[in-house]
Amino acid sequence: MVDEAQLDEPKKVTSTTVASSVYDQLRLDILTGDLRPGEKLRSEFLRDRYQAGISPVREALNRLATERLVCREDQRGFHVAGVSKAGLVELTKTRCWVEEIALRESIEQGDDGWEEQIVLAFHRLSRTPRSSDDLTYAFNAKWEGLHRDFHTALIANCGSHWLLDFCLQLIDQADRYRQLAATVSYPKRNERNEHQDLMEAVLARDTDRAVALQCAHIHKTADIVLDANLSFLPDEIGPADPGRC
Template sequence: MNHQAIIRTTATTVYERIRDDILSGSLAPGLKLRIEFVCERYGIGASPVREALNRLSQDGLVVRRDQRGFLVAPVSREQFAELVKTRCWLESIALRESIANRSTEWEEALVLAFHRLSRTKRSLDDGAYTFNPEWEERHRAFHHALISNCGSAWLLAFCAEMRDQADRYRKLAAARVYPQRQGPDEHRAILDATVEGDVERAVGLLQNHYRKTQSIVEQDLA
């Protein structure tokens, strides 16, 4: 492997690590990402770090400012409101199409995804919120399974991008709302309506699910 290939491979690794830390809230919104700081934090050289930060700026998770370097993209109520509105539009279409294309295999995969989510603790600590990566993974898997039968790879890619951005906001407010909103009831209701083929109810429940999160996050940001 030549030198440039090694840099690209290393840049991909650090890109994924920084991205995970931004989405989880470990790197706070507005934090200055000085090259020296990032290199030291992740034990990576300057060249792959710059490449990774440039990629993250294209994703909208990092802001690049002329002469001032990089910083973690700020958050705002206005941006989140626009994000939720767009996500509701896209996932409503995807869910409608998934139900229209329903199959036994899709329904079984969806039920399994819900079962795995419902069996996983929201927090690693029962007394206070502690980030549980297994729950996060299964939560994403359930929401992906809901719309995975829509028949459009493009639509799924857009929905995944929206989900990444929304998860960042949701995690920032997770500690404040735990344990009031940790049960599977909202997800179960969405599942039941979807499996029953009740399109309008399923779409309405999904949108309400996201808007409830929006309300919580907006209160937290305020």
């Protein structure tokens, strides 16, 4: 239980609604790996964990199920979405496809404000440590948020809410895999340079190079996870994998 990680807010910034609050917490617990892939999500367990009633818990589960972070089977309850090497490969492939489109369009239609947002996002990200602990790895909610913001800023001008949302959904999925690996092998990578190269290519409007770098960045993330040889990562897509249920 590492859920006190976001120390920014002293008291809980209660969302406007209990259901949304449970949604936020549950989503974070899944992304951090605090709730493990495939784990069963019993109503009563979640009710106690988040100190809420059953109705809002169920609402949060239904929302997450359509985002494929949670897997629903009628009359059989909910599970945390499963993971697998095959699933990661498929996810990685898909990310490269759609984020390439998003980046190309974003660069083509990008304006001054868009460029400034990218520079700003990079600056903030580069000043924040990857881990909230110096020696060992510990989930840093601030870095995760800024990392997401940076990649979002790159593709934000693609001109399609649909595509942008889809990319963000895939990034969520990839982040979960990344967390699973980070607890085992860290640090292994100079992410700052990768981000800087990518940003410079984008700002130079060198579309092909930017796309290639982004694709390499995505693949590297996946390779780190695959190379970690995680004991709990099966080869094939299991029954609780997203896309199966």
